[in-house]
Amino acid sequence: MFDEQHLMARSANFRPLTPLDLLERTVEVHGARPAVAWHDRTWDYTEFREIVARMAHWLKAQGVGRGDVVSVMLTNRPEMLAAHFAVPALGAVLNALNTRLAGQEIAYILDHAGSKLVLCETRTAPALEGVAPPVTTLCDRPGDGTGLDLFEGEAPALDWTANVTSEAQPISLNYTSGTTGRPKGVVCTHRGAYLNAIGNLTALGFTSETSYLWTLPMFHCNGWCHTWGVTAAGGLHVCLEQVDPAPILELINRHKVTHMCCAPVVLYMILDHGESVPSCRVKVMTGGAAPTPTLLAGMEKQGFDLVHGYGLTESYGPATFNDPGADTPGTVEERAALLARQGFRHYTTAGIAVVDEAGQEVPWDGQSEGEIVLRSNTVMAGYYRDPEATEAAFAGGFLHTGDVAVRHPDGQIEIRDRAKDxxxxxxxxxxxxxxxxxxxxxxxxxxxxxxxxxxxxxxxxxxxxxxxxxxxxxxxxxxxxxxxxxxxxxxxxxxxxxxxxxxxxxxxxxxxxxxxxxxxxxxx
Amino acid sequence: MFDEQHLMARSANFRPLTPLDLLERTVEVHGARPAVAWHDRTWDYTEFREIVARMAHWLKAQGVGRGDVVSVMLTNRPEMLAAHFAVPALGAVLNALNTRLAGQEIAYILDHAGSKLVLCETRTAPALEGVAPPVTTLCDRPGDGTGLDLFEGEAPALDWTANVTSEAQPISLNYTSGTTGRPKGVVCTHRGAYLNAIGNLTALGFTSETSYLWTLPMFHCNGWCHTWGVTAAGGLHVCLEQVDPAPILELINRHKVTHMCCAPVVLYMILDHGESVPSCRVKVMTGGAAPTPTLLAGMEKQGFDLVHGYGLTESYGPATFNDPGADTPGTVEERAALLARQGFRHYTTAGIAVVDEAGQEVPWDGQSEGEIVLRSNTVMAGYYRDPEATEAAFAGGFLHTGDVAVRHPDGQIEIRDRAKDxxxxxxxxxxxxxxxxxxxxxxxxxxxxxxxxxxxxxxxxxxxxxxxxxxxxxxxxxxxxxxxxxxxxxxxxxxxxxxxxxxxxxxxxxxxxxxxxxxxxxxx
Incomplete structure (x- = not known):
């Protein structure tokens, strides 16, 4: 039953899941809405598509094709966002380098990834001197004559999904800086990127009215997949190059920012700066460390509503999500204690467990400690060219996070420690x-x-x-x-x-x- | 490159997409939130899971297993919603019968589907007299001693996804009543149901605060997939058995309803009733016919904000979506003219086109007519036991809708006619x-x-x-x-x-x- 030949998948009812379809829909539905703001300019989605098409056309002319790795060392600027679509549209794989990396580490990554070419900008170019693949520098400003200008000229037609033949196809290769050892290359797929983009949109409530400030570097897990998620909603990407309180507050006011993401350290900076309060409330997803009561109370007073995410490069960013909501009763200390928990599984996380050394789930008692393990469509394919590290990470059929946590009776997860800490x-x-x-x-x-x-x-x-x-x-x-x-x-x-x-x-x-x-x- | 063995999909990073995972997450995250309201009772998500588990256990005891078809002829009541999870959790396929069907048509469907058994209720039982598969009647009220009571007794453990081994597995079999000919059995998959549920959640903005009134029968395309979508958000399902203005308005007030869906004919009834205005604004997704200016103006005054969806049983419900928003400028006539359009592609619709007889896309000029065709992960697998009708529907690699439309310069689709009308x-x-x-x-x-x-x-x-x-x-x-x-x-x-x-x-x-x-x- 139901195994008849005519019920098998076909092109009319099976399409590889890919964030490229999300951009194509957004251009169609929200073509005239603002897509990216950078300095004093804003491009709408129709114009942004043209930047993507010019980039894809230029990359193709450099010989980039299916399975090639394209490295970028860029701050949060329009072309960095465009690379998240132009590179996969060619069937190629995006490798975004941390702009703060040192020379030797860069050389290691470019060699390990087998990068075909590198795109950089004036401020990141010095770090790339002497590397093996060809390096091209982007223009400082549209039309100023410096470097490669993808804002000007003809925008050739681009068939977005012609080169996506499988949703298991890699879309990005993100090297984890790690705290010890050589960086490892996390391979992400079109399917995982699509699902996490939609999961984030759902969890954070992105819409076409969203104004998203890029305090989080896009090179960090593809900006936790918000590069694709904010685009899927037709929201505005507000570019930020320098993470300092003054420009952050200025851009929040100028673009009526609704959302941003960052580590608590950025929030401490804003709190410490503490002079001006933005003219609108901002929802902030923070992660990497738990927000403290001081931070929660201070930020709330300044107009920032915190939610707490937990994840890894290996999980495309967010794997758990904690949004207690502003109407949670209790003192700020009580609410902070709740918010400090990593919360519940994210929309895209199908399986999460806290397990003991024998792989058995610990009791949900808020006491018994175990390791957080994940099983999900938004878990990496594996580490590129590193079967051993991959098998170690996936031992027992789960992704091992190395994080020690308890599970509360209501199911919430709370990290007690990084295993090694x-x-x-x-x-x-x-x-x-x-x-x-x-x-x-x-x-x-x-x-x-x-x-x-x-x-x-x-x-x-x-x-x-x-x-x-x-x-x-x-x-x-x-x-x-x-x-x-x-x-x-x-x-x-x-x-x-x-x-x-x-x-x-x-x-x-x-x-x-x-x-x-x-x-x-x-x-x- | 990237074809290394250790990067291939495995259980840690590939799970079949299925709405069952959405319920499991919701029970974990929103277990104490209200799930279903029916008459004077409300069950929370933890309790709802128990109803589902009891149903699955009972079905299993009747011999229901992988690939079996379970038919239900039920109004919008808790067990009808539960069947959308209990049946697929066994790897079986849900066949929801229209409660208004006549005897011969029922017999044809049960025979064609090869139903293993039928679940009904007191008011639908007479229509099922003499049918071939065994029929079981549900209790009228929990604990009243009539019929099968799935609200009481032990709730055995249920492994939600053990029987979902492929996301291409069928989840439901929905017979289209059609306007001519024999009903055809539309086969929907776990993947399609998951994606459309999430797409609806995204398009309509379902959250755990959502209160969804079931004016739309759940037997209609699985309630346009809102059975799974509202559940994914952790929202409340408000059951409605009789589509009449008085109970609709009463339930809206009692449960602070935020969303409902229905054909315009139901809205005309409310408008014609026109006495009381609900105490809260309700977002209404309507479809099947375009809302007129009279309807839009009248409903707005009564507190209902209309959005317009278009789709078919063959597209799991919504394939396009039009939400001009309350802040659209213009007179009510101008806004109604916009809203009457079928709008843009839905979140889950990857490819939509209006094509001429040669299969070429018509110009986006608001003038040239063509047929709407779809290509999407939320297009049916095919018609059950009907290869000929399936191939005809998929001719040229698209699903043919039979609807004649124009495409406006902004990309919006507007139906001009059903091909045969x-x-x-x-x-x-x-x-x-x-x-x-x-x-x-x-x-x-x-x-x-x-x-x-x-x-x-x-x-x-x-x-x-x-x-x-x-x-x-x-x-x-x-x-x-x-x-x-x-x-x-x-x-x-x-x-x-x-x-x-x-x-x-x-x-x-x-x-x-x-x-x-x-x-x-x-x-x-």
Whole structure:
């Protein structure tokens, strides 16, 4: 039954899922609506399609075709967004480089990815000197005569989906900076990108009225797939090149921004800047670290409504989502405690579990810790040219995240620690996140990171590395007194070190460097 | 490149798309939110899952398994919604029968579908007397002792997706009543149902705050996939058994309804009832016929915001979508003229075109007529046990809709006529819809249908069959004078016939019967 030949899939009823169809629909439905704003110019979706078509035409002329890797090292500018459509429209694969990467790492990635060519801009060009593939620099401004200008000239016809013959086809290759080891190339597919784009649109409520500010770099997991998701809704992409509070607030006011995404560190900057309040409320999806009560309360007062996402490059960005809503009852501390949880599975996440070492799901008791594992259409195809790391990541038929969490009775997930960031002192596990959350409650703490320092007697003890707020005169003794009031004895940091924290190119705190520093300070 | 073995799909990164995963997520995320309201009771999503589990368990005990067809003849009640999950969870196929079908047609469908069993309720049971498969009647009210009670007792564990091994697997078999010929069985898949559910959620903006009133029968294209879409959002399904203005308005007020769907004929009923205005604004997706200015203006005043969808059973319901928005400038007539268009492609519709007889796309000039054809993941797999009709529908690699339309310069589609409903008079094509639209502008016209009557000289002439509004004393001469003011001579109906119009079980006007009546009247 139902296996008759005439019921098999055919071109009329089966199309590979691809974000390219989403752009084509948006151009048709919202062609006259603004698509991208950059400096003083705005292009509508019909014009944006032309930029994409010019880019595809130029890439094709360079010999780019099916399966080729095109690398870009670009800030959040129209051509960066256009590359997310022009490259896959040729059946090629987009490799977006972190603009803060150093020379050797760039060379490694370009070689490992086998990049056919690299697109850059004036400010990223120096980092690409001497690399193997040909490098082309984009113009600084449309029509100014510098570099490759994709804003001007004829826009040849482009058959968007002719080169998408399978939805399992790779669309992007995103290298994870990681905290140790060589970067790994995460392969994403057209199907995964389509589903996560639609999932984000659904979760965040993007519409054609959406004005999305690009505080999040597009090179970061393809901007958590919002490059495709905001486009699917026909919303406006507001480009931002420099993540500083002043331009952020200026653009929010100018473009009546409705949504933005960023790590909490950006929000701390805005909070610390703290002078002007935008003229409209902004929904902010934050992730990478849990928002603290201080952050939640401060941002709410300034007109920002926080939601919390959790995910990895390996999960196309968001895998869980927590949006308690402004009408959640309770004090700001209570609401922050809820918001600090990673929440529930994202729309696109079919299977999520917190499992023990035997792969069994831990009880939903808010106590039992396990590792978060994922099974979903928005989990990477694997690591490019790295079967071993791929098999390790997929051991047991799930994607292993390496994150330690509990599951609350209502099903919410709450991260207790990155597996490798647990401090084990005298046989007791100390969650570095728990201690950091306490530190962040102190009004003079801007950023805090807690790591394990080696200790003869206890094995490890927790140390705190802290960035103080501007103008603060807080001492180590002040902070220790604060911790005495809020932490069990064994969890209290044995030492406080003030100074700027080392961060990766994507803004993650490099705890392995702090661990190294702590080790050296102990042995000195 | 990228064809390495370790990058191939595996269970961690490929799951068949299925609405069952959407329910599982909703139970996890919104388990305590209301799922279904029926009479004076409401069940939350955790309780609804138990109803589904009990139903699946009972069906399994009757021998239902993979590939079996389960028929239901039910009004919009909790078990009808539950069947949309319980049946596919067993790998079986749901066949929802129109509750207004007559005995012979039911027998034909049950036989053609090879139904394993039939579920019905007290009011639909008489229509099923003497059918071949075993019939089970559901209880009238939970716990009242009548019939099969799926609200009470143990709820066994249910592995939702264990029996979904391919997303191409059929999920439902919907017989189109059609206007001529035997009903055809449209086969829908898990993939198509998932994508259309998410597409509807996106287009209509369903959230967990949504309160959806079931004015649309769930047996109609699985309720345009809203059975799965509202569930995906975690919204409330408000059951409605009898489509009458009084209970509709009562339920809107009681459940703060945000959305409903129905054919314009239901809206005319509400408008004609016209006494009370609901306490909240309701977004109404209407389809099957274009909303007229009278309807738009009247409904807006009563608190209903109309959007217009177009689709077929063969396209899982909505294939195009027109939501001009309340802030569209212009008079109500101008806005109604815009809203009367079928609009743009729906979120899930990848390819839509208006083509001439050679299969070439007609110019986007608002003038050139062609047939609407579709290519999409939400186009049926085919007609069950009918290869010939399937190949005819898919000729040229598109689904042929049989609807004649123009494409406006902005890309909007506007239906000019059902292919078979064009009146050809003296070599001139007359759009019956155009004439009907004029008639609907007359304040005393409730419903009008224009068909071709045979004519010795002109070949055909248009005749109008008209239902007058309650208490109207309008004469044929009055209506003719009205048409003289608004229509070219050759388009004016040659005759006006007052009385109730014959309708199919789904509320479509049976024009073939009117054509028959006209023919008989001419020859008498």
């Amino acid at each position: 647990v401090v084990i002192s005298g046989g007791e596990n100390i969650s570095s996140i728990e201690v950091e959350t306490v530190l962040h409650r102190h009004p003079d703490v801007l950023l805090a990171a807690v790591v394990a320092a080696p200790h003869e007697k206890w094995g490890e003890t927790p140390w705190a590395f802290v960035e103080r707020r501007r103008g603060s005169a807080m001492t180590e003794a002040d902070l220790d007194r604060f911790c005495q009031q809020h932490l069990s004895g064994f969890k209290r940091p044995r030492r406080f070190v003030f100074g700027e924290l080392p961060k990766t190119a994507t803004g993650k705190i490099q705890k392995f460097l702090l661990r190294e520093t702590a080790k050296q300070m102990v042995t000195q | 064009v009146v050809i008079s003296g070599g001139e094509n007359i759009s019956s819809i155009e004439v009907e639209t004029v008639l609907h502008r007359h304040p005393d016209v409730l419903l009008a249908a224009v068909v071709a009557a045979p004519h010795e000289k002109w070949g055909e002439t248009p005749w109008a069959f008209v239902e007058r509004r309650r208490g109207s004393a309008m004469t044929e001469a009055d209506l003719d004078r009205f048409c003289q003011q608004h229509l070219s001579g050759f388009k004016r109906p040659r005759r006006f016939v007052f009385g109730e119009l014959p309708k199919t079980a789904t509320g479509k006007i049976q024009k073939f019967l009117l054509r028959e009546t006209a023919k008989q009247m001419v020859t008498q």
